[in-house]
Amino acid sequence: MSLKDIAESLKTEKQSFVGDTLNMRIHTIPAIKIIQVKVPIGYIDAINDHIDNVVIPNDKSFADGLVGQINQDKKSAQLDFPFDTEFGKEFQKFMEMCGTTYLQKGHDRQSKAEAFQCWTVHSYAGDYNPFHSHGVHTRAGLSCILYLKVPKSIEENNIDETVLPKLTNATGWCDGYTQLIWGQNTRKELYELKHQEQEYIKPVVGKLIIFPHWLNHQVMPFFGEGERRTLSCNFNVYDTKKETLKYMSDREKKVYETGEESLDAYDG
Ligand SMILES: [Fe+2]
Numbered sequence: 379m380s381l382k383d384i385a386e387s388l389k390t391e392k393q394s395f396v397g398d399t400l401n402m403r404i405h406t407i408p409a410i411k412i413i414q415v416k417v418p419i420g421y422i423d424a425i426n427d428h429i430d431n432v433v434i435p436n437d438k439s440f441a442d443g444l445v446g447q448i449n450q451d452k453k454s455a456q457l458d459f460p461f462d463t464e465f466g467k468e469f470q471k472f473m474e475m476c477g478t479t480y481l482q483k484g485h486d487r488q489s490k491a492e493a494f495q496c497w498t499v500h501s502y503a504g505d506y507n508p509f510h511s512h513g514v515h516t517r518a519g520l521s522c523i524l525y526l527k528v529p530k531s532i533e534e535n536n537i538d539e540t541v542l543p544k545l546t547n548a549t550g551w552c553d554g555y556t557q558l559i560w561g562q563n564t565r566k567e568l569y570e571l572k573h574q575e576q577e578y579i580k581p582v583v584g585k586l587i588i589f590p591h592w593l594n595h596q597v598m599p600f601f602g603e604g605e606r607r608t609l610s611c612n613f614n615v616y617d618t619k620k621e622t623l624k625y626m627s628d629r630e631k632k633v634y635e636t637g638e639e640s641l642d643a644y645d646g
Contacts, residue, residue: 409573410560410593413480415586417524421472422584425609426526428465429498433457440497445510446597451502459496459609470496477520477613480588488621491520491613498526501606507597509559518615519591523556523608525581531602532581542568543578552578554600558593581606 438458441448448454461470470493477491494515499507512521532554542565544551561575568574579587591612600606623631 409575410558410590411480411484412558412593413476413484413588415476415588417584417586419584422526424465425469425524426607428469429457429459429526429607429609432463432465433459433498434500436460444497446499446501446505446507448499448501448505448507450504453500453605454502454505455498455500457498457500459498461493461496466496473522473611474613476586477522477588480520481615487617489518489615489617491615493611493613496609496611499606499608499610501597501600501608503601503603504599505606506599507595509594509596511594512591512610512612514591514612514614516614516616518617520588520613520615521591521593522586522588522611522613523579524586524610525583525608527605527607528581528583529554529600529602529604529606531604532600532606535580550601552598554598554606555580556587556595556597558589558595560593581608 434455434457436457437455438460439456440458441456444456446456448456459469460466473493473496474491477493478489481487481489481491501507512519514520535550535553556579558577558579559575563572563575579585623634626634
């Protein structure tokens with residue numbers, strides 16, 4: 379077989395390393411994993427009712443620990459969503475189930491997620507949320523955004539999320555969108571065979587995204603009528619002993635086993 383034939387065969391060869399033949403495969407190394415959940419509208423309505431009837435009347439501001447610039451309307455607010463009500467407890471369980479699924483399916487990690495705080499963001503025209511990440515109390519942690527209400531101006535922005543942002547000519551392409559940012563690559567680097575390190579998420583009612591707590595993100599302002607309502611939680615992550623020992627050297631394992639070093643673990 380000539381070198382030309384071998385090169386041609388690569389185009390059709392199944393990606394496999396079986397046998398003593400020349401084979402190839404594309405090896406992809408992932409940068410980040412995010413879970414997207416579509417929450418049924420019936421449950422979204424129940425969450426919105428609870429917010430309208432309990433969270434908003436309670437009016438307990440959560441803004442003192444948040445960077446959101448949510449102040450353009452008299453109804454602009456960032457409010458505590460307590461887990462200690464009957465509805466709150468059920469909701470907490472639901473979120474923890476989603477968070478734990480993300481850990482187990484997305485990271486093959488036998489760990490569990492425990493949501494420890496939750497708040498709502500009630501944004502109106504001109505409100506925005508600058509670049510930030512979230513804090514947790516364990517080595518790993520998760521955060522999430524659940525989209526509960528989306529103004530018409532954002533909903534009717536019929537853009538193609540699979541293409542790169544088209545921001546020239548002042549299109550308003552990303553108005554009201556959440557931007558996830560895990561690196562500094564821009565269009566120039568894409569031409570250099572580097573990969574995207576930013577992603578815009580279009581708010582859609584019922585869309586829930588869960589991601590590692592360190593993932594930087596920001597929310598662009600929008601300029602139409604109505605409320606953009608979201609809910610966020612932070613989760614601590616508790617690893618099994620097996621997961622805790624997974625990346626340790628023999629010496630570290632000994633230190634851990636003798637109890638000289640305290641690391642979070644559970645027996646689940
Ligand atoms: Fe955030």
